Amino acid sequence: MEFELKTIARESVESAKEKAIRYRLLNQPALAESICRDVLAVAPDDRETVITLLLALTDQFTSQRGSRVREATELVSHFEDEYDKRYYSGLICERRALAILAKANPRSGPIAYDWLRRAMEHYESAEEIEPEGNEDALLRWNTCARVIMGDRHVRPASEERAHTMLE
Secondary structure (H helix, E strand, O other), rough: OOOOOOOOOOHHHHHHHHHHHHHHHOOHHHHHHHHHHHOOOHOOHHHHHHHHHHHHHOOOOOOOOHHHHHHHHEEEOOOOOHHHHHHHHHHHHHHHHHHHHHOOOOOHHHHHHHHHHHHHHHHHHHHOOOOOOOOOOHHHHHHHHHHHOOOOOOOHHHHHHHHHOOO
16 A cells, blocks of 8 residues: 655754654654654755664664665765764664674674674774764774674684584
8 A cells, every 4th residue: 555655844854853863762763764754855965864764774673684784874875974974884784783693593693793893894994084082983893892802602704613613
């Protein structure tokens, strides 16, 4: 069934953005996503809304698979700032890794390791050009490193196979 979506008024954009953030914080990412899409329909270049939408999509990585990863990755191209592109590319990879670990499937450790290492590469790249006083990329890099160091299953595939054979 198809419906023609209604358009919000420009005057409602700020209020809608606040609602989207609130729904994200209430662990309602699908509602936040919907509101962000409504805002972007009338304000397509709103950086804050693109970020909120990207985060709402990554919140859904545990419940939905590849389509959300693709959608989030495509949103990165909306950023004009190179730091944002690098940082949020890292965030997508990191959150994908954490979603994989949350499912605890066999072989999730090596797959998560690959995603975490990709995230760390993006964060290192973002660190090179980060604005003064902004160490978000460094903080995220450290988080990824701690996940790897704290979970013996989060290892490269070759190490995981060697470890399994020794058990």
